[in-house]
Amino acid sequence: MTALPLSDLSDLTTKPLSVLQSVFGYGQFRGPQAEIITHVIAGGDALVLMPTGGGKSLCYQIPALVREGCAIVVSPLIALIQDQVAALREAGVAAAGLYSGQEPAEQREILRSLTNGTLNLLYIAPERIQTPAFLEAADHARLALFAIDEAHCVSQWGHDFRPDYRALTLLHERWPWVPRIALTATADPPTQTDIIRQLKLEAARHFVMSFDRPNITYRVVGKKDPKRQLLSFIQDEHAGDAGIIYCSTRKRVDEIAAWLKEQRVSALPYHAGLDSKVREAHQTRFLRDEGVVMVATIAFGMGIDKPNVRFVAHLDLPKSIEAYYQETGRAGRDGLPATAWMAYGLQDVVMQRGRLDASTAPEDHKLRERGKLDAMLAYCETAECRRTFLLRQLGEDLPKPCGNCDICHDPVETWDATEAARKAMSAIYRTGQRFGAEHLITVLRGERTDKVAEHGHDRLKVFGVGSDLSKDTWRSVLRQLLAVGFVTSDPEAYGGLCLTDAARPVLIDGQPLRLRRDPMAQTGSRSPAPSSDKRTPTLSAPEQALFQHFRGWRLDLARDHKVPPYVILTDATLVDIVRLRPASLEQLGRIPGIGRSKLERYGVAILEQLRAHR
Ligand code: ADP
Numbered sequence: 001m002t003a004l005p006l007s008d009l010s011d012l013t014t015k016p017l018s019v020l021q022s023v024f025g026y027g028q029f030r031g032p033q034a035e036i037i038t039h040v041i042a043g044g045d046a047l048v049l050m051p052t053g054g055g056k057s058l059c060y061q062i063p064a065l066v067r068e069g070c071a072i073v074v075s076p077l078i079a080l081i082q083d084q085v086a087a088l089r090e091a092g093v094a095a096a097g098l099y100s101g102q103e104p105a106e107q108r109e110i111l112r113s114l115t116n117g118t119l120n121l122l123y124i125a126p127e128r129i130q131t132p133a134f135l136e137a138a139d140h141a142r143l144a145l146f147a148i149d150e151a152h153c154v155s156q157w158g159h160d161f162r163p164d165y166r167a168l169t170l171l172h173e174r175w176p177w178v179p180r181i182a183l184t185a186t187a188d189p190p191t192q193t194d195i196i197r198q199l200k201l202e203a204a205r206h207f208v209m210s211f212d213r214p215n216i217t218y219r220v221v222g223k224k225d226p227k228r229q230l231l232s233f234i235q236d237e238h239a240g241d242a243g244i245i246y247c248s249t250r251k252r253v254d255e256i257a258a259w260l261k262e263q264r265v266s267a268l269p270y271h272a273g274l275d276s277k278v279r280e281a282h283q284t285r286f287l288r289d290e291g292v293v294m295v296a297t298i299a300f301g302m303g304i305d306k307p308n309v310r311f312v313a314h315l316d317l318p319k320s321i322e323a324y325y326q327e328t329g330r331a332g333r334d335g336l337p338a339t340a341w342m343a344y345g346l347q348d349v350v351m352q353r354g355r356l357d358a359s360t361a362p363e364d365h366k367l368r369e370r371g372k373l374d375a376m377l378a379y380c381e382t383a384e385c386r387r388t389f390l391l392r393q394l395g396e397d398l399p400k401p402c403g404n405c406d407i408c409h410d411p412v413e414t415w416d417a418t419e420a421a422r423k424a425m426s427a428i429y430r431t432g433q434r435f436g437a438e439h440l441i442t443v444l445r446g447e448r449t450d451k452v453a454e455h456g457h458d459r460l461k462v463f464g465v466g467s468d469l470s471k472d473t474w475r476s477v478l479r480q481l482l483a484v485g486f487v488t489s490d491p492e493a494y495g496g497l498c499l500t501d502a503a504r505p506v507l508i509d510g511q512p513l514r515l516r517r518d519p520m521a522q523t524g525s526r527s528p529a530p531s532s533d534k535r536t537p538t539l540s541a542p543e544q545a546l547f548q549h550f551r552g553w554r555l556d557l558a559r560d561h562k563v564p565p566y567v568i569l570t571d572a573t574l575v576d577i578v579r580l581r582p583a584s585l586e587q588l589g590r591i592p593g594i595g596r597s598k599l600e601r602y603g604v605a606i607l608e609q610l611r612a613h614r
């Protein structure tokens with residue numbers, strides 16, 4: 001691997017905006033990018049907290065091109081390094097990556113170009129930093145800046161702790177005059193404080209952006225037949241799209257992936273139990289092919305910077321709001337519409353509570369975990385805007401409801417459920433506090449099953465008192481009673497439901513209770529997304545066909561160049577091309593994402609195809 005010559009860039013003025021336009025093909029800076037870039041170019045240190053898809057890379061890539069010397073970018077994953085380097089080279093930038101597994105000759109060559117001053121950016125895996133070869137080469141090189149990507153890896157509180165990141169204090173100690181910029185999308189305050197302390201960034205300027213991701217639609221559906229629900233969600237709204245499906249266990253990952261494959265969804269499993277070669281191959285296919293659906297445990301995702309993941313689905317309840325937000329944030333980095341979809345049911349509550357109760361962890365740890373679970377349940381059962389709820393948990397206030405979640409689209413009513421709750425709770429009590437929801441519902445509705453007869457439950461006073469409500473309504477009532485903590489599951493009775501002290505005011509003292517009316521309890525499924533096609537919403541049928549044509553063309557090119565398709569051109573750029581139908585190179589060059597180098601490489605081919613598809 002050798003670096004591209006700098007000649008492409010030599011005639012640029014060194015102003016950040018013109019680099020943005022001519023190299024990356026974008027018209028304006030986004031949010032605080034301009035401020036961050038100016039600060040780093042001037043030699044300042046920075047800590048940047050920005051949501052996924054916010055545009056962190058440009059915050060160090062542009063200073064790297066404007067400042068003299070080579071920027072060193074620390075990045076935790078080889079796949080990430082390779083893709084970033086490929087994308088920069090596509091844009092005509094002299095970039096290289098240094099990581100384990102490369103031939104020694106190749107590594108020497110790269111380090112030589114570092115000292116020669118022919119590189120703009122060198123991406124490096126953290127464990128390479130301490131090697132004598134790198135230290136020596138860097139000592140002789142002119143260094144533009146250090147960028148520490150995925151900076152939360154330095155913290156044990158973060159979810160991706162990497163011991164090698166601890167060694168990064170060395171950068172500051174050995175080259176104190178080189179500015180440093182640390183970047184992360186992890187919002188939670190303890191991790192932030194830890195990053196600052198570990199990397200000694202106390203004096204750095206902090207840039208904190210809103211963590212809102214307005215292009216993601218949030219939706220929670222009641223779990224009935226999760227596989228079928230998932231399949232219709234994919235078929236109705238995201239056929240042919242790339243997506244991630246999170247499940248809580250390896251077994252379930254394998255099962256769902258196999259089933260989806262039978263249903264002709266190109267799904268692949270990913271979890272820590274798979275051979276590392278298989279895992280790597282699946283990850284590569286997810287990144288390099290179009291429309292692959294990854295079914296995964298949470299082991300999958302860090303540093304997945306594929307911009308056109310169109311949906312993230314959860315079939316099991318995530319462990320916390322932070323984890324959920326991080327996982328759903330992997331959708332829609334390109335700013336185009338994307339969906340975060342979750343199926344949630346009574347059994348999830350029972351299982352998660354049971355898991356915590358049975359755990360042998362210290363009590364204070366369990367208490368914290370219960371708090372996280374309760375927040376997650378409250379999210380599922382909320383009657384207010386989902387985004388308002390999520391952002392509040394992350395310490396941010398949304399001024400008004402978002403207009404882009406299931407609750408905003410279809411406001412939830414509440415109903416006086418005092419009577420129903422009392423009936424449900426006395427059914428629990430009178431059957432001995434040891435039966436699961438489904439049996440309780442048959443008793444409430446007066447159904448004469450074998451199990452009912454066996455236990456003589458048809459002789460109870462509560463038998464049949466709830467025949468006026470549907471099964472789904474009863475499920476919804478029981479689920480909400482579990483979520484608010486009036487009812488819990490008893491690990492001694494194999495998850496049978498029992499009452500807690502919290503139920504007393506409603507059960508005995510006559511306090512009224514309002515519950516949310518579950519839309520799925522009435523119609524069977526939540527109404528689908530309001531606009532009929534969330535994928536590429538503004539495209540007409542012929543435009544959609546042309547878009548698919550360009551995706552095919554891009555995929556062929558990407559395979560030739562051995563890079564992921566979005567490195568050639570992003571979906572957002574393709575959408576603009578088919579909508580605006582530029583008639584000349586000059587018009588094409590004005591489309592966001594088409595910089596000078598892409599115009600040279602692909603401009604003529606794009607115009608020819610547009611002419612052929614009139
Ligand atoms: P992050 O690392 O913060 O998740 P990226 O740096 O990968 O985000 O950027 C996300 C997407 O937004 C990329 O496709 C990138 O090219 C695009 N992008 C970044 N900055 C701008 C900008 N100023 N104008 C238009 N697109 C941008």
Ligand code: ZN
Pocket residue numbers: 385386387388401402403404405406407408
């Ligand atoms: Zn909303």
